[in-house]
Amino acid sequence: MxxxxxxxxxxxxxxxxxxxxxxxxxxxxxxxxxxxxxxxxxxxxxxxxxxxxxxxxxxxxxxxxxxxxxxxxxxxxxxxxxxxxxxxxxxxxxxAGTLYLALDERDEEEAERRFAWQSRAGLAVERLTADEARRVEPNVTPGVRVALRFPRDWxxxxxxxxxxxxxxxxxxxxxxxxxxxxxxxxxxxxxxxxxxxxxxxxxxxxxxxxxxxxxxxxxxxxxxxxxxxxxxxxxEPVRGQILCYRQPEGQPPLFRHVVYGPRGYVVPRRGGRLLAGSTTEPGLYDCRVTEEGARSIAARAAELAPAVAALEVEDSWAGLRPRxxxxxxxxxxxxxxxxxxxxxxxxxxxxxxxxxxxxxxxxxxxxxxxxxxxxxxxxxxxxxxxxxxxxxxxxxxxxx
Ligand SMILES: Cc1cc2nc3c(=O)[nH]c(=O)nc-3n(C[C@H](O)[C@H](O)[C@H](O)COP(=O)(O)OP(=O)(O)OC[C@H]3O[C@@H](n4cnc5c(N)ncnc54)[C@H](O)[C@@H]3O)c2cc1C
The missing domain is CATH 3.50.50.60 (FAD/NAD(P)-binding domain)
Structure with a gap:
């Protein structure tokens, strides 16, 4: 039996x-x-x-x-x-919503196309100039060319x-x-x-x-x-690595929105944590954080917002996305x-x-x-x- x-x-x-x-x-x-x-x-x-x-x-x-x-x-x-x-x-x-940053000419064209179809489709999306984007989120890079705000992407x-x-x-x-x-x-x-x-x-x-x-x-x-x-x-597994930064105590959060770009993102969490991601590494049943992965995430987060480079990395981890x-x-x-x-x-x-x-x-x-x-x-x-x-x-x- x-x-x-x-x-x-x-x-x-x-x-x-x-x-x-x-x-x-x-x-x-x-x-x-x-x-x-x-x-x-x-x-x-x-x-x-x-x-x-x-x-x-x-x-x-x-x-x-x-x-x-x-x-x-x-x-x-x-x-x-x-x-x-x-x-x-x-x-x-x-x-608070998501702010999508276009940082070069190609990103800008992509953002314009995305704005055009989504607004035609009646979806909630706002197009912001560089100045407007930096008024909404003062810590994003001065190199931003244009931004899209998605108020319903939470x-x-x-x-x-x-x-x-x-x-x-x-x-x-x-x-x-x-x-x-x-x-x-x-x-x-x-x-x-x-x-x-x-x-x-x-x-x-x-x-x-x-x-x-x-x-x-x-x-x-x-x-x-x-x-x-x-x-x-x-x-199949697609490994994604994450860095978790800690903002110094007593300081206002660097961001209110999720800040998203074509090469990375930062996600503000309560209590002063800021997540930055990620990598896309198919085929590996291995969930270690690698030096190379951490370096590239840090560089891409700093591309979106240079202030991130000064923060301390409190934690890091990786997970396997099922694709x-x-x-x-x-x-x-x-x-x-x-x-x-x-x-x-x-x-x-x-x-x-x-x-x-x-x-x-x-x-x-x-x-x-x-x-x-x-x-x-x-x-x-x-x-x-x-x-x-x-x-x-x-x-x-x-x-x-
Ligand atoms: C870095 C990263 C960032 C991500 N960001 C986002 C995001 O911003 N938004 C979003 O929507 N999604 C995001 N995802 C994707 C999301 O996490 C996954 O799509 C989702 O968690 C998959 O859930 P799941 O339950 O299918 O798999 P899992 O969470 O992997 O759960 C599968 C479970 O099955 C169990 N299991 C496996 N085999 C067996 C077995 N033989 N017997 C018993 N138990 C077993 C495991 O222990 C595990 O707990 C992200 C993923 C990663 C890695």
């Missing part, structure tokens, strides 16, 4: 980052019994994120992803308020968000099994029937894979065999194993996506449909990775 990891649940979730927790919380709010298996891997993205809720600052057109990001941003105020009540943790959301303290999601989920009755590795989905009669873990099996009516960049390592267990999934979204082969989120039911769902591939926008993705997964799991259009869901469906003809490889469980 297989060792059991406790009572049967309606849904078993693999991964306790924002993707898994947002879905688990929403499912529990709808009355389902939920278990989350969370291994506490070093390099998990959610605690490393800068927390920008900024679909507009980098957008050069409206596609399905842009629409979803904006829809999620619309949900954020209520999401954070509800989370605060459910968890007792105050999630810090800052609505930011949230992402670590507090994860703490709040975790606490809210538990208070709503979600069981979180910590420091246990999930190996994959148990398939019985061609349907997902639970999760196989290093400590035993967990029976469930449905399974959600939300293991960030490690999702592609999960397998299916059929009888005594271990097989590859035929719709594995091949999520699917086409860069889009993976949200929906597996074409290979009915009853298996995915919430991964959130890449650079997982914090922003949390409320919408949680709702979509809960909708699909409970109703098979969501208020999001079918076209959008098709773009994000795991079905796009389905390879019906793939031979079932017999594998040994994977190492790290």
């Amino acid at each position: 297989r060792k059991s990891l406790g009572e049967r649940a309606d849904v078993a979730v693999v991964g306790g980052g924002v993707a898994g927790l947002a879905a688990a919380r929403e499912l529990a709010r709808r009355g389902l019994s939920v278990v989350v298996v969370e291994e506490n891997r070093t390099g998990a993205a959610s605690r490393a994120a800068a927390g920008m809720l900024a679909p507009q600052a980098e957008a050069d057109g409206a596609d399905e992803l842009f629409e979803l990001l904006c829809a999620s941003r619309e949900m954020y105020t209520d999401f954070v308020a509800a989370l605060g009540e459910e968890s007792g943790v105050r999630v810090e959301i800052d609505k 930011q949230v303290e992402s670590r507090r968000l994860v703490v709040a999601l975790d606490a809210a989920a538990e208070r709503l009755g979600v069981r979180i099994v910590r420091a246990v590795e999930a190996l994959g989905v148990r398939v019985v009669g061609e349907r997902a029937a639970g999760v196989v873990t290093s400590e035993g099996e967990l029976e469930a009516g449905a399974v959600l894979f939300a293991a960030g960049t490690w999702t592609s390592r999960l397998r299916k267990f059929v009888g005594g065999d271990v097989e590859n999934l035929n719709d594995d979204p091949q999520v 699917a082969a086409d860069g889009l989120p993976v949200l929906g039911e597996s074409a290979d194993v009915p009853g298996l769902f995915y919430a991964t591939g959130f890449y650079r926008n997982g914090i922003l996506l949390a409320p919408a993705a949680g709702e979509i997964v809960a909708d699909l799991l409970t109703n098979g449909a969501t208020r999001l259009g079918t076209d959008a869901l098709k773009a994000f469906s795991p079905e796009r990775f389905h390879t019906a003809a793939a031979p079932p490889h017999l594998l040994a469980p994977q190492g790290r």
Whole structure:
């Protein structure tokens, strides 16, 4: 007999980052019994994120992803308020907005194009001259040529968000099994029937894979065999490093806005901290901060605001952003194993996506449909990775 990891649940979730927790919380709010298996891997993205809720600052057109990001941003105020009540943790959301700086001719052309399409589309965006930008944020570089202000591109303290999601989920009755590795989905009669873990099996009516960049390592267990999934979204890690500066006590914050440029950003946090990011390093399951990474982040932050160079670096860290082969989120039911769902591939926008993705997964799991259009869901469906003809490889469980 297989060792059991406790009572049967309606849904078993693999991964306790924002993707898994947002879905688990929403499912529990709808009355389902939920278990989350969370291994506490070093390099998990959610605690490393800068927390920008900024679909507009980098957008050069409206596609399905842009629409979803904006829809999620619309949900954020209520999401954070509800989370605060459910968890007792105050999630810090800052609505000062984002200031995007153009520093050379190319940046300026890009900013003008972005301003033109976004204002035509009726989105909230303001074009500022160099003087206006420096009146709004006196510490940005005198080299600024033009700036865009995005009053609705906000930011949230992402670590507090994860703490709040975790606490809210538990208070709503979600069981979180910590420091246990999930190996994959148990398939019985061609349907997902639970999760196989290093400590035993967990029976469930449905399974959600939300293991960030490690999702592609999960397998299916059929009888005594271990097989590859035929719709594995091949999520790869993209390392991002962050420097955390400390402003001297008693001084007013250097910035009110998130200050964003084509090569870097700085994010002011309460209590005198200032985050600067980041790097984009694909393919590495390595979450160390490197000398080269730190040097380039510092140079790019100083390019936006020379005053940053005088600040002390208090901390630094790195996280692995989960990116699917086409860069889009993976949200929906597996074409290979009915009853298996995915919430991964959130890449650079997982914090922003949390409320919408949680709702979509809960909708699909409970109703098979969501208020999001079918076209959008098709773009994000795991079905796009389905390879019906793939031979079932017999594998040994994977190492790290
Ligand atoms: C430097 C940096 C800056 C970022 N800035 C922003 C930003 O400003 N705005 C924004 O919206 N997004 C940002 N992101 C992206 C965002 O952090 C991610 O998209 C998001 O956190 C992904 O969440 P996740 O839950 O899918 O993955 P993760 O947070 O990585 O969580 C996956 C979880 O699964 C667990 N796990 C993995 N495998 C197993 C297993 N086999 N068994 C059990 N548990 C397992 C891990 O322990 C982990 O906790 C940033 C990311 C980085 C790295």
